[in-house]
Amino acid sequence: MELKCPTCHNPLELVGTHAHCFGCDKDYPLNALCPDCHQPLEILKACGAVDYFCEHGHGLISKKRVEFVPL
Template sequence: MNENSCPICHDELSWTGEYHCQSCDENFKKIGFCPDCDAELEKLQACGSASYFCNACNELKSKSKVRFEFQPS
């Protein structure tokens, strides 16, 4: 299964400055959620890498453990 699949039809999403499904003609944003408390994470980007910070837990979270969800934009 593709990592970036449409939550509606499960086709692959393309990146055009935002995630876009050709089949559904919908745009989506990718949201990360904390694996411990399920709060929405803040994405921190620097020097070409991304980190995820949970304001509720007050700590950085590993990208490999973050739960991602696509929501309509």
């Protein structure tokens, strides 16, 4: 899924837990959802890495599988 800027409709680049539009130079907060149950994920940060954990029984979720939606 490609996220687009709500202002200029350029593609947004995922940067940690937010998206950045280089066209507008704006940041947009994102909500990370589990791809299986669509519930918010807990964000785990350690040693520069960002991991996602589903508290609803699905365990660790790969960043490639996370559903990001604008807040």
